[in-house]
Amino acid sequence: MRLTKDEAIALVLSFSKKQEISSPTKLNKLLARLNLHFIPIDIDFSLNKYGSFNANLGALETTPFYQRETYEYKGREVSKFILKEEGRKLAENATHKIKRILKSIEIEELQEEINSLSELQASQISDEEHKKLFVDVDDRYKLIERINTVHVNLYDLYREMDKIDQNKLEEINLAALIEYCFYLSKYLKEKRFKDIENAGYEFDAYMLDYYFLYGLEIVIPVLRGQLKEEKKDQILINKYYQYFINSAWGKYPFSLDNNNLNRLTA
Amino acid sequence: MYAFDDCTILNSCELKIPGAYKIFFKNDTITSKNFTKIIALFQRLNNSNVPRYRFVPFNEENIVTVGNQLLQGLNVQMLKANFRAQMMSQLQEFGDWIENSFIKIEKNKNIDDIKRFFVDNERNLIKERNIPEDDDLTIIKAYTEYESSETKYFISHDEHFWGYKDLILSEFGIKVVEEWKCDLT
Numbered sequence: 098m099r100l101t102k103d104e105a106i107a108l109v110l111s112f113s114k115k116q117e118i119s120s121p122t123k124l125n126k127l128l129a130r131l132n133l134h135f136i137p138i139d140i141d142f143s144l145n146k147y148g149s150f151n152a153n154l155g156a157l158e159t160t161p162f163y164q165r166e167t168y169e170y171k172g173r174e175v176s177k178f179i180l181k182e183e184g185r186k187l188a189e190n191a192t193h194k195i196k197r198i199l200k201s202i203e204i205e206e207l208q209e210e211i212n213s214l215s216e217l218q219a220s221q222i223s224d225e226e227h228k229k230l231f232v233d234v235d236d237r238y239k240l241i242e243r244i245n246t247v248h249v250n251l252y253d254l255y256r257e258m259d260k261i262d263q264n265k266l267e268e269i270n271l272a273a274l275i276e277y278c279f280y281l282s283k284y285l286k287e288k289r290f291k292d293i294e295n296a297g298y299e300f301d302a303y304m305l306d307y308y309f310l311y312g313l314e315i316v317i318p319v320l321r322g323q324l325k326e327e328k329k330d331q332i333l334i335n336k337y338y339q340y341f342i343n344s345a346w347g348k349y350p351f352s353l354d355n356n357n358l359n360r361l362t363a
Numbered sequence: 364m365y366a367f368d369d370c371t372i373l374n375s376c377e378l379k380i381p382g383a384y385k386i387f388f389k390n391d392t393i394t395s396k397n398f399t400k401i402i403a404l405f406q407r408l409n410n411s412n413v414p415r416y417r418f419v420p421f422n423e424e425n426i427v428t429v430g431n432q433l434l435q436g437l438n439v440q441m442l443k444a445n446f447r448a449q450m451m452s453q454l455q456e457f458g459d460w461i462e463n464s465f466i467k468i469e470k471n472k473n474i475d476d477i478k479r480f481f482v483d484n485e486r487n488l489i490k491e492r493n494i495p496e497d498d499d500l501t502i503i504k505a506y507t508e509y510e511s512s513e514t515k516y517f518i519s520h521d522e523h524f525w526g527y528k529d530l531i532l533s534e535f536g537i538k539v540v541e542e543w544k545c546d547l548t
Contacts, residue, residue, distance in 0.1 A: 258444065266426060266451055273448030280442060338448070353445060358383035362441050 099137040099343040104191040107162050110180040111188035112208045113215035117179040121155040126222040132308040134207050135336055137343035142304035148223035149304045162187050198336040230307040234298050244290050247313045248282040254320050255279035267329040274338045282313055284351045284361050305349050364511050366416035368519035371542050373429040375401040376457040378450050387439050400546040417465040418502045426454045468509055470501035477504050488526045495523035507535045518545045
């Protein structure tokens with residue numbers, strides 16, 4: 098499960114105030130926010146001065162799903178996006194799709210969050226994202242601490258993988274999720290963020306590095322809990338598994354479809 | 364009429380090997396050993412406009428059973444649990460195709476009489492426990508009661524069916540065809 102670009106845009110617009118978003122930059126930030134809710138989307142984000150950024154989103158034109166309109170703001174001409182009728186249907190499809198990975202309450206929380214963020218300035222949204230992801234140089238020590246803690250915790254969980262029976266699909270997926278998370282944390286620690294201590298602000302860095310590290314920290318207590326549960330929570334496990342696997346698929350080095358992945362797991 | 368065991372239907376799925384694992388295989392896909400025979404039968408039925416039947420509800424355990432059989436003996440040396448999960452996931456997604464490609468017959472849970480019959484006529488099976496599982500019996504019961512003037516074929520790789528094929532034919536009027544012989548029907 099991965100939302101297409103149009104599905105993700107329609108979903109975010111449908112959750113926003115008045116079903117419109119007042120600038121391409123804000124659209125960028127709100128779409129990127131789906132990563133923090135573990136929703137895989139088919140949009141790549143890199144890091145710029147203001148956080149997650151995808152240049153193509155700035156060039157979006159009107160489609161059958163949304164309208165791009167220009168208006169004047171403080172003497173400048175800016176664009177906003179408005180959801181169209183076809184877009185509402187697409188947003189319903191997208192909501193139906195994410196029901197496979199999110200519970201109803203989580204979808205409501207996402208809706209509320211996007212709704213309230215859509216009233217903020219883009220810079221306020223990115224400030225909040227910076228704090229969560231530790232992308233700023235001033236937060237580098239926190240980032241390094243996060244990498245080390247995450248990797249050690251996942252190593253412990255990885256050693257417990259054999260305790261899982263793997264007779265049911267949810268057990269098979271739990272084992273796969275633990276294994277993937279462990280090797281992903283190893284990749285982030287030993288390859289991707291190996292020299293981060295001395296690096297400056299990472300302009301153009303792949304945002305998935307930061308999203309994944311944040312996600313790994315969130316998933317650890319979930320994995321611990323599920324290891325102990327006799328009856329595993331299929332939707333919960335699926336949510337995280339789909340996010341890590343499908344976000345990476347086709348666009349990130351640590352991906353199961355990368356023909357050279359063996360070089361990154363060694 | 365032709366009805367199929369879920370495992371046989373799943374055995375008609377061609378699993379794509381994700382890029383990261385291709386180094387461990389000669390081919391790009393994994394198929395069951397009876398894959399071509401099942402596909403040949405499907406095509407023959409399609410060409411003659413003969414519908415295919417299956418029994419519902421679907422037993423999800425069959426995905427794990429078939430997945431495990433397909434993965435047996437494979438030598439994957441990296442992220443093994445993920446390879447397994449990916450293969451199972453493809454079998455699950457194959458369910459969407461199954462959903463629209465077969466006419467459904469509701470399994471019948473009134474199996475007391477059928478169960479008694481198999482207990483009275485118990486045989487020593489080679490691979491499976493002697494008495495068919497309850498889920499197998501719900502299929503036999505449903506197929507027996509399904510009204511049709513045509514010969515009822517049931518294609519399965521499960522010994523619980525082919526191990527009793529003569530009895531199932533004489534008692535319930537169902538012709539069990541072993542999966543590996545299905546292209547010969």
